[in-house]
Amino acid sequence: NVHVVAPQAPFARIVAPAVAYVGVDATFDGSLSYDPDGDLLHYGWDFGDQSVLSGIKVQHRYGATGVYTVTLTVGDGLLSDTATRQVTVNAIPHPPKAMAGGPYSGLMGRLISFDGTRSSDPDGDPLLYMWSFGDRSTGSGPAPGHVYDAPGVYTVSLSVSDGGLTASATTSATVKESLPARVFANGSALYTPGQSEPMVLHLESADRSYGIEDIQTWPISMRTDGTGTMDEIACVADATITPDSDGNRAPELTFQFSPEELALLFAHTAVGTTVTAHLRGDFARGGHFTAELPIRVDNAEAAGPLRISPNPFNPEAVVTFSTTKPGPVRAQLFNVHGRLVRTILYESMTSGRHVVTLDARNDVGRILASGIYFFRLTGPDGVSTKRVAIAK
Numbered sequence: 060n061v062h063v064v065a066p067q068a069p070f071a072r073i074v075a076p077a078v079a080y081v082g083v084d085a086t087f088d089g090s091l092s093y094d095p096d097g098d099l100l101h102y103g104w105d106f107g108d109q110s111v112l113s114g115i116k117v118q119h120r121y122g123a124t125g126v127y128t129v130t131l132t133v134g135d136g137l138l139s140d141t142a143t144r145q146v147t148v149n150a151i152p153h154p155p156k157a158m159a160g161g162p163y164s165g166l167m168g169r170l171i172s173f174d175g176t177r178s179s180d181p182d183g184d185p186l187l188y189m190w191s192f193g194d195r196s197t198g199s200g201p202a203p204g205h206v207y208d209a210p211g212v213y214t215v216s217l218s219v220s221d222g223g224l225t226a227s228a229t230t231s232a233t234v235k236e237s238l239p240a241r242v243f244a245n246g247s248a249l250y251t252p253g254q255s256e257p258m259v260l261h262l263e264s265a266d267r268s269y270g271i272e273d274i275q276t277w278p279i280s281m282r283t284d285g286t287g288t289m290d291e292i293a294c295v296a297d298a299t300i301t302p303d304s305d306g307n308r309a310p311e312l313t314f315q316f317s318p319e320e321l322a323l324l325f326a327h328t329a330v331g332t333t334v335t336a337h338l339r340g341d342f343a344r345g346g347h348f349t350a351e352l353p354i355r356v357d358n359a360e361a362a363g364p365l366r367i368s369p370n371p372f373n374p375e376a377v378v379t380f381s382t383t384k385p386g387p388v389r390a391q392l393f394n395v396h397g398r399l400v401r402t403i404l405y406e407s408m409t410s411g412r413h414v415v416t417l418d419a420r421n422d423v424g425r426i427l428a429s430g431i432y433f434f435r436l437t438g439p440d441g442v443s444t445k446r447v448a449i450a451k
Contacts, residue, residue: 126148169342257317393432
């Protein structure tokens with residue numbers, strides 16, 4: 060007996076990646092295909108981009124992004140079968156670029172803002188940002204803020220991820236306990252025992268790392284150790300923002316210390332001694348500034364008797380003084396904020412008695428407002444200051 064069996068068609072099977080990349084070989088495998096009759100199979104591949112190949116296991120490289128349908132046809136010479144798979148072809152992924160910014164600087168206890176917004180991804184993928192601030196604290200986002208509890212130099216790291224690839228960058232944060240300030244007087248900083256006028260000082264940032272508007276206007280303290288019956292005094296009122304008085308185009312804070320508290324601060328200091336005073340004030344958002352100022356304790360009669368008559372005056376007064384030796388002499392008039400409004404005299408003079416006329420005008424000839432002013436005489440014997448009033 061002869062049994063005739065009808066031939067059976069083969070079965071096509073594809074093993075292929077779901078995602079491929081432009082310009083990179085992808086492997087397509089048809090080895091799981093089979094023929095129930097055990098016949099030898101022939102394999103034909105169509106990759107959906109007008110490219111075809113034959114073979115059990117082949118490689119193909121796509122030239123453009125897109126979604127392609129891959130078709131495998133297997134045949135035993137009589138019957139055949141097909142299988143399909145979709146392949147998504149993407150551009151070759153590129154790692155992102157991390158940019159941590161900086162270096163940063165700031166004050167202990169005050170918020171420091173970090174900026175990683177210059178980080179980027181060549182493929183345009185959205186980024187995730189993770190920060191490590193170097194003090195066991197972390198943060199997220201492109202531009203976080205952080206407050207340090209102690210001064211020091213911290214290593215700050217930023218890691219960015221596009222969901223698959225990551226990149227990192229480091230920078231530093233220098234945290235200080237205080238920022239430097241520059242404090243100065245109109246001329247040399249002097250204290251004369253028994254003086255009746257306040258000491259007028261000006262303040263500005265020493266390194267332009269902050270603005271004077273960041274400073275709390277009171278208190279600003281002055282400290283000297285072991286010079287008197289008090290070690291520290293505070294300015295008598297809120298400091299005020301005043302125009303540039305030293306020609307460096309930086310606005311200033313002007314403040315005063317009372318003669319009564321200065322007398323206590325320097326009560327044990329010998330005439331002719333220069334004392335280094337330490338000044339300090341607070342910032343409105345935390346932290347503080349510090350500055351040093353050399354102050355000379357001078358003789359009350361160092362510049363000779365200084366007389367202004369009449370006082371109050373308007374429109375003119377006569378200033379008389381004497382010097383014990385020749386040299387340059389400068390006479391200046393300041394308002395109550397310490398701003399220079401008039402240079403009356405600046406020339407070399409012989410020793411002896413001198414007379415100068417003081418009128419109620421500023422350096423450009425405009426009439427000064429009535430009120431309190433300070434006349435300062437600086438000469439070869441020292442500095443003398445006297446309060447004057449311009450009458451209405």
